[in-house]
Amino acid sequence: MNVLLDTHIFLWHILNDAKLPTAYRLTIQNPSNRVYLSAASVWEAVIKYQMGKLPLPAPPAIYLPLQRDAHGIAALPIDEGAMVHLANLPALHRDPFDRLLVAQALQHGLTIATVDQAVIAYPVSVLPSV
Template sequence: MKLLLDTHVFLWLITADPRLPASFLVVIRDPVNDVYLSAASVWEAVIKHGLGKLPLPAPPADYLPR
């Protein structure tokens, strides 16, 4: 299955946010599935971080690629 992660799902995934349902995590981590992220999601996260609406543990350029 091909999965395109929404921005908030991606952020919940990389921050281990408990709001991400366990069923989502199982599907995302299944090696049979292809997981994609839109460049627009990264752009959105960078903008929100710059506006102070998205706290991240490191600058977006360092944190998001990981």
């Protein structure tokens, strides 16, 4: 399975947060799955960190890629191909980072791991949390 982690799922995973559903943890740790973190998630974390809304043990531009690598998660860059999907998304969610994640999932045929109900409302494959 090819899985794209929503930002909060990645953060819960690397910080060993109890909020991470067990099914997600098992999926992320399963070596037969290819798990991705979008550059949009790092971008989102950098902004939230700078605003004082995301406490992390180190600056996210350095810390998150190191954690991504340490957990065997692949980087997913943003390219123009996602914009076609982004332009066609219904206005179900106002968060531009989440909308971009949905567009990337559609572009690359990925299943999103999220508990965000607004993301789940999109016509995209979502990993069950149970």
